[in-house]
Amino acid sequence: MSALSGSQPVVVVPQRGRRAGAALPWWLAVVDAVLVVGLGVLCAWPLGAAYTGSRWLLAVVTGLLVGVLVGWLGARWRWGPWTTTLAAAVGYFAVGSAxxxxxxxxxxxxxxxxxxLRDLTVGLVHAWREALTLPVPLGESGVVLIVPLVIGLVGGLVATVLLWRSRSPGLAGVVLGLVLVLASAFGDIAAGAALTRGLAVAAVGLVWLQWRGQRHVRGRWGRRVLATLLVVGVAGGAAAGLGSLSDPAAHREVLRDHVDPPFDPRDYPSPLAKFRAYKKEPVRTESILFTVDNLEPGTLVRLAVMDTYDGIVWNVSGGPGSAHDSGTFRRLRNDPEANARATVRGRVTIGSYTGVWVPSIGETLSMTPVRDGRTDDxxxxxxxxxxxxxxxxxxxxxxxxxxxEVEAVxxxxxVEEEIAVLxxxxxxxxxxxxxxxxELVDRVQRWESEDRFGGGTGGELAxxxxxxxxxxxxxxxxxxxxVPAGHGASRLAMLTKTANPVGNAEQYAAAMGVIGQRLGLPIRVVVGFKVPPGTGDVRGENMTAWTEVKLGDAGWVPFEPTPPEDQKLRRPNDDPDEEPQPQVLQPPRVPGEPKEASDNLQQGDGQRKDLDILEVLGAIIGIVLDVAKVLLILSPLWGVLLFKLLRRRRRRKACDATVxxxxxxxxxxxxxxxxGVRPAPGATRRESAYAAAxxxxxxxxxxxxxxxxxxVYGEGEPSIEEAQAYxxxxxxxxxxxxxxxxxxxRLLARFSLASVPWRSGLDRVRGAAARRGQALRRRAGTLRRKRR
Structure with a gap:
């Protein structure tokens, strides 16, 4: 007892965790929150190598703050797991849009x-795939920023729940370590200052958790902190030494190295839709899109082959779910053995041209990108x-x-005679x-009757x-x-319904492709350029479009349906005046007398009045805004939105597949x-569709x-799966x-009453009110008769 009653400090047994129901000191909550956010940002820093800009950092910090806030509210109000999860979901949707x-x-x-909100919901599943399959660095559009937001939110929430509501607060460090692992896995192969950042996280985390677990113990904390830093420093030195002994050129492993990013051409606009843009200045004659070497003048250099037409555009197929004969995009692997068949060996040097489609010639056997004199791996x-x-x-x-560097066939x-027999x-x-x-079908049928074309081989039809x-x-x-641009169904109808079709290669190639597929030809549309004579500089004026038809053993044979550029339609006012009239000298214009000023106009003294116009305008705008706020809150338009939402839900959840x-x-x-589309009253679906088209x-x-x-009118009833697909x-x-x-x-359409049957609703309300009034009158008459 004498030893214990001396001057030695009293040692308190450290707590292994916060007892359930114990109050959380506010200062401890602040320290924990700051360290969780700070260490969470350091652990999530590898994500920055995979993103451009700084919005990824904003997403991580916001997610950590929301997670910490939900964890603190759950600890303060004793929320259960389901309530905590629901609050985290509400926080995610509240800040996710911004x-x-x-x-x-x-x-x-x-x-x-x-x-x-829809993107936030769908992105919880798709964002992880896109973050790995899209080429880095990732941009700030799409749903890729959901990844850092969710990593920060879940990491901050789980860490604070373990700190404040469990008996093992040290597991919060494990959670932050998992955040580091996950951020590194979704990052890029290069990450600056990885060792320094890891040592800082380890040192601060160990000191923090050690102090937090033994904060009631009276001891020499300076010595403990130094000992912890010494251990971390020794471990960091060993890691740096081992790293220097390994291959210095090696990169760390990330998930994107083991994922083959798919290429879906439907993610990009139709290359034929940009045809008119290449015909405008300065792209037409000034900008050099690319330069070709070792290619003969007149060679067709293709950009893309399009074999699907959806009524709006011709587009490149080959993505998921495409037809088998449309092929599938794969990695381009150069085959030295196949290059022996090459009949064309040229070079294409990119200038001002931009896009994902690479200029190519015929059947591409190999293509090697070269930059600064070296192969660009x-x-x-x-x-x-x-x-x-x-x-x-x-x-x-x-x-x-x-x-x-292209090698192709x-x-x-x-010649025409060879094509005709194929x-x-x-x-x-x-x-x-x-x-x-x-209109396109009728025009081709008239041409067949005029030219007396009675059919023949596929080559003759082409x-x-x-x-x-x-x-x-x-x-x-x-x-x-x-002359309008485009090659949608309405534009092709406009091209062929007139007596004199007028257009360019975009319309003619698209029209021939559509009617050719209608007639059973294996035909597709190609957009590209024709090599000009001279230096090989390709500009926008050299862009063209043509069709390709697969004939017998000859393969895909090109056909150019566009009229010559000098074959232009002469307008009535294009004819020169053969007998010009002599010019008549017009008499000089005599200026009128100036009007005298009215006598009743007040004359000013030339001095500005001390009137603050901005203050008056500000007061007026403030009053208008206050009135607008009241009207917005009391507006019945919210009922319109609710009605449309419930109507859509009722239609989509109908039990009957046909309904x-x-x-x-x-x-x-x-x-x-x-x-604003107003079909005729009683119009059928097709009539309404044509009016909207x-x-x-x-x-x-x-x-x-x-x-x-x-x-609806076919044999059998549709299935639920068909209804969902529709x-x-x-x-x-x-x-x-x-x-x-x-x-x-779009904003006005959300509140539009055009699709709301409010007139019929008013009629039903009036009818119900009239029936109710008649019933009341009959009841009053009955009471009067009884009193008599």
Whole structure:
């Protein structure tokens, strides 16, 4: 007892965890929160190597703060696991729109919208895949920022729950370590100051957790801190020594090294849709898109081969779910043995051209990117090719200054007589066009009757279509006149319904491809350039489009249906005046007398009054804003939004498959009606679709109407899976519709009453009120009779 009663400090047994129900000191909560956020940022720092900009850091910090806040609220109010999880989900959706998907939010990227909330929901699954498959560095669009947000939120929440609500607070360090591992796995192969950052995290984490677990013990903490730092320093020195003995050029392993990023051409716009942009200055004549060497003038250099037509654009196929004969994009691997067949060996040097489609020639056997005189291994690893179509693409797009050394087999060079005897290759099966304009079919039938074409081989049919467009059509680049661009179904109908078709290679190649597939030809559309004579500098004026038909053993034979550029339609005012009239000298204009000032106008003294216009305007604007706020809160338009939401949910959740499928069409029709499309009263689905197609050609409304009629009036009842698939098609159409509509028009459409049957509702209310009034009157009459 005498030893214990001396001057030695009293030692308190350290707590192994906070007892359930014990109050959490506020200062300890602040220290824990600051260290969790700070160490969490250091642990998540490897993500920065995979992202551009600093929004990833904002997402990590915001996620950590939300996780810490939810953990503190759960500890203070004793939330259970389900309540804590629900609060974390609410926090995620509350801040996610502004942090992860600001381009889908409103109010300067802060106010959540239905689109942003949908992206946040879907992104919880898809963001992880996109963060690994998209080429680094990742941008700030899409859903890739959900990854750092979720890592920070979950890490901060779990760490604070273990600190404040468990008997093993030291496990919070394990959680932060897992954040470091996960961030490194989703980062890039290069991460600066990795060792320094790891040592800092280890030192601060060990000292913090040691102090936190033994904060009630009176001892020499300075010695303990120094001992901990010494251990961390020795371990860091050993790690640095082992790292210097290993291969210095080796990179650390990350998940993206073991994931083959897929290439889906549907993620990119149709290359034919940009045709008109290449015909405008300065791209047309000034900018050098790329330069070719060792290629003969007139050689067709392709950008992309398109074999699918959805009624809006011709596009490149080959992605997931595409037809088998459309091929699939794979990594371009150079085969030295196959290069022996090469008939063309050239070089393409990129200038101002941008895009993912790489210029190529014929059947590409090998393509080697060269930059600064050396092979660019990074660009070579990102080259993909569709073996069936020969389309070459580079993930992330080509870089200016890169040269591609190409070895290829040139397309067959056949004379007209050889083409005429070739049959079409019936083994090729391409997806049929979604929409074929009736005007195009009628025009080709008239050409067949005029030229007395009675059919023949596939080569003869291709020659007939090519010659018909070249002879009966006229050329216009659309720059100097009002000829519209595009090659949608409405544009092709406009091309062929007039007596004199006028267009450029975009329309003629697209029209020949559509009608050729309709007639059973294995035909596809190609967009590219024709090598000019001279230095080999390719500009926008050299861009063209053509078709390719697979004939017998000859393979894909090119056909150019575009009329010559000098074959232009002469307008009535283009004819010169053969007898010009003599110029008549006009009499000089006599200026009028100045008007005298009115006598009753008050004359000022030339001095400005002391009136603050800005203050008056500010007061007026403030009053208007206050009134607008009150009107906005009390507005019945919120009921319109709720009605449309419940209506959509009722249609989508209908038990009967037919009702669910027709509900999808009604949803699409109501959305277009809100946007101003007014079909005739009592119009059928097809009639309504044709009325909408004239205004929105980006949406295959006619195809959706035909599909709905086929399911409703066809044999058998549709299944639930078919109804769900039709809803998915409608959602895609609505997404395209929103992209083509100005933001202010979309906002007005949300509150539009065009699709709300308010008149019938008023009639029902009036009828109910009238019946109620009659019942009351009858009851009053009965009471009066009883009193008598």
């Amino acid at each position: 942090v992860a998907v600001p381009n889908r939010a409103q109010g300067g990227g802060v106010v959540p919208t239905a689109d942003s 990074t660009a070579a690893a990102e080259l993909v090719i569709n073996p069936e179509t020969g389309t070459v693409a580079q993930i992330g797009g080509v870089a200016p200054g890169t040269s591609f 040139a397309p067959p060079s056949l 049959e079409a290759d019936e083994s090729v099966s391409l997806p049929p066009p979604a929409i074929v304009p009736e 020659q007939f279509l090519r010659d018909a467009f070249r002879e009966h059509g006229f050329y216009s680049d659309g720059i100097d006149d009002d 669910r499928l027709t509900g999808a069409w009604r949803e699409l029709a109501d959305r277009m009606r809100d946007l 004239d205004r929105y050609d980006v949406v295959p409304v006619v195809t959706l109407a035909h599909t709905a009629d086929r399911h 809803w998915a098609d409608v959602d895609t159409a609505l997404k395209r519709l929103r992209k083509e509509t100005p933001w202010w028009r």
